[in-house]
Amino acid sequence: MIHVTLKRETSSKEKSTLVNNIINEYFLLVIYEVENGESLEAINKMLKEYEQKEKYIECAGIFKALDHITFFALYEIITSLCLDEQTDNVNFNYDKRED
Numbered sequence: 803m804i805h806v807t808l809k810r811e812t813s814s815k816e817k818s819t820l821v822n823n824i825i826n827e828y829f830l831l832v833i834y835e836v837e838n839g840e841s842l843e844a845i846n847k848m849l850k851e852y853e854q855k856e857k858y859i860e861c862a863g864i865f866k867a868l869d870h871i872t873f874f875a876l877y878e879i880i881t882s883l884c885l886d887e888q889t890d891n892v893n894f895n896y897d898k899r900e901d
Contacts, residue, residue, distance in 0.1 A: 821859055828863025829870070836871055 832845055849864045 824859045825863040825866065828860050829867045832864050832867035833870070836867075842868070842871070 836842070836845065845864065845868060849861060849868070852858075852861045852864065
């Protein structure tokens with residue numbers, strides 16, 4: 803008796819959707835973990851572990867989250883240091899340099 807298994811080929815669109823879903827899943831997971839108190843050092847350690855295991859799609863989601871977190875942390879620092887409370891505008895004064 804001959805057994806035949808048919809393997810369905812996945813299209814590049816399906817692969818792209820799957821990859822994006824994995825990236826977004828890891829992105830949201832890292833955001834959730836950081837919001838619940840996980841340190842960035844632990845997240846960076848996790849990123850290194852995934853890199854060593856050559857799980858680059860997962861790494862993309864972790865890196866995307868770290869980039870997102872870093873951007874918003876810097877944004878908060880800048881706005882807290884430079885926000886004009888009377889006008890709600892961010893003011894940069896390049897003339898005041900401390901040497």
